[in-house]
Amino acid sequence: MSQYDCIIVGSGIAALATAAEICEKMSVLVITKGSIRDSNSSLAQGGVAATISKRDHWKAHFEDTCYAGRFHNLPEAVELLVQQGKLDIEQLIQNGMTFDKDANGHIHLGMEGAHQQPRILHAGGDATGRKLIQFFIERVNKNVTIMEHTMVTDIHVVDNRALGVWISGENQQERYISGKHIVLATGGCGAIFDVTSNSPFVTGDGLAMAYRAGASLVDLEFTQFHPTLLYIEGTCKGLVSEAVRGEGAVLVDDEGRRIMKGLHPLEDLAPRDVVARTIQKVRADGREVYLDISMISQFSERFPTITKLVSNAGLSLDRKKIPVAPGMHFLMGGIRTDLFGRTSVERLYAVGEVACTGVHGANRLASNSLLEGLVFAKQLANVLRQPTRDSNEKFKENNKYVMKTLHLPKKMEIQQIMSRYVGIERDETGLRKALHFFEQYVNQTSFFQCNVKRFTKEEVELLNMVTVGWLITKAALKRTESRGGHFRTDYPNEVSHWLQKRIPSSLKQQLEVS
16 A cells, blocks of 8 residues: 555554554554564563552652653643553553562552652563563554564655655665654654663654654753663663662662662662762762662562573673663653644654653653553544545645755764763753754755655664754753753752752642642
8 A cells, every 4th residue: 555544653652552542443554664573662671650559549650750850741741641541551451461460469569760659560570561562563463554674764744734754665765655644653862872772773763854844842852861771891781670779779889889878868769860860970980880689589580681681791690780871761852742642743643752742841750651652642543533634635746855965974973972962961061062063964055855765764864863963952052950851060950959849839739629
């Protein structure tokens, strides 16, 4: 087919959950840059947060989400997430999704950073994302066309309406596919940094395409760095889930001193931005940082994915210490959407990490990302299922495409610039250096009106990385305060009053009313 009711770009939890909701009544095409399992969702170890315990309440989950997000969150988005999330998880279980249970046969609920209560569900120990992806693949397999190893290079927009996408397959052949609805579920942009937990395919493509299409983007300065990536001899070997600290592990330096002791009321389970900056400072002083797991019995059974990761890296767990360092993990900002995934471009939607509903604020609460994908996929599906007038518009080549060639940097250069100047800690001097680097490429005539059909997939990826790096840097320069995932060393003290309070009175009043 060359025309579909809905084209979904991406293959993570948000993409597949959306497809599962609509595929019985609509023709759906899922296009993914790698294989169907090459997504950040598949790599997710920690779990999915939900208030299914009788001792827990959605208001507590709401409060924790806003506290982690430094109260930059949109309250109605958070309320939707935590209330609907509980129902969606319960529905998943009824539909056959299995989560880990304790010795009494009850679902095991783990603890993670900045949560007041144990509310994290896991599947396969630390393989929750992989198990959820497999569950949804089985649900959509017969009803959805899946196109793997294919890159969507651009969105075709006429008069602010998305009409289709350009794709490039393994043979580099360009092809146009039209769709009544175009959904971006491409994840964030972790791979534009040199140390990241993300899949190497996650290079900000959805963000860049949406920008070229004229969609609004917001809050791009808020980038979350996960505190504990397995880090050996200057190389990231993968993610070590926060659930390890939830089970009691603590962060120590190479002399065995606990680095979070006394620095935050939650110590090793403090919000991720606090822990990541602390580890960064210890490492900057020339000391190594480790996760001390000596207090966790049967670690290999509880965390089989991490155990395999450590083994593949050539380390033994007999020492009971795992070397860690922070790395880019999650983008809180993204394509601005409403609570139903609608962007500022008609019939162009965004869901999951690539979207920004305001639910995460300035810093995402641990294990809210898989939940976000599930909840907002259903929200989006409610819109996609509504009857729409068929568009009779025929394809028109957009005459704005004028540039045939572009001067682009190497991928490693982009990653090094982002990590050095737009990383865990930022200041005006470094950000201006990054901006100068990007503007030597962005300022080329008609950079954003280039005809990507003339480029290879590798060139389009570089174009996207430059675009997103430039946008994040500009946003980071503009926000002269420290909040959540955006920390300015030249404005360091403004974060302190967000740390002192748990929830503002205005939100307390709203919760009491509801």
